[in-house]
Amino acid sequence: MLAAAVAAAAIPPAASYYSPAKLSWRWRASRSRRAARIEAGYSQLEVRKVTYRPPGTEHNLLNEINLSLREKSFGLIFGRSGSGKTTLLQLLAGLSEPTSGSICIQKYDDSGNPIGMSEMLTSQRVGIVFQFPERYFLADTVLEEVTFGWPRQKADLLFKEQLALNLQNAFNSVGLKTISLDEDPQSLSGGFKRRLALAIQLVQTPDLLLLDEPLAGLDWKARADVVNLLKDLKKHHTILVVSHDLRELYPLVDRSWRMQMGGSLKVETLPV
């Protein structure tokens, strides 16, 4: 029902960041990636010696960052305010480019030997939920919010149907299937707004989900709700989080790093 309602909706492509060509590519790419996932072994996100200096400035914000995170695991980056955590997330999301180094996905066999060449991690393969995502909701209804920027041409019907199915899966996985699509996103509870922001990213079936301070600004009940949701999502998704909320996220974490002032990253067990 949800998929049919969403596929039938003709929403103008208000945002250019989801062009039909880009989405078609993503759809084909995600199908081939799904087929690849059936192979034995595993893939891993690898950040290799990434340095970042903003254009026109004289100091590096990030220095030779190395990080690896296996698929379907949960990584957490913590550290003092201003140390460069969000800057790193922006590089991973493809919103800015490293000055040097690379960010890629490498496949391995069961014995840990690399299979073939690594693939560059492109922005199409990454979903990012910024801090306070509800501040960026634009639409009057949940339906418009989630279909914002979808193609509207008839030729894209099959593709829209696929997106709608993805959406149904995303709504199921974040526990949103009971809400009305006509509801105003701003009228949802704090926890449900975060669920909606996650669902919008999951429709694109990203290989990597990045979350910047996912618990910030929520009351204790919504925080527990989001932690439980992330625990479920981790079973099927690779998640990398930047957060100060170490104690609450601790039970989910497979790998953690401290971002140090001066922009270097150090593997470190959580200090809880």
Ligand SMILES: Nc1ncnc2c1ncn2[C@@H]1O[C@H](COP(=O)(O)OP(=O)(O)OP(=O)(O)O)[C@@H](O)[C@H]1O
């Ligand atoms: N384009 C830029 N040019 C110059 N400095 C920048 C630029 N972007 C960020 N900075 C500076 O880089 C530092 C790191 O910022 P960043 O937001 O990545 O830190 P953070 O660890 O995420 O902090 P917080 O925990 O407060 O969100 C800050 O001092 C910030 O002012």
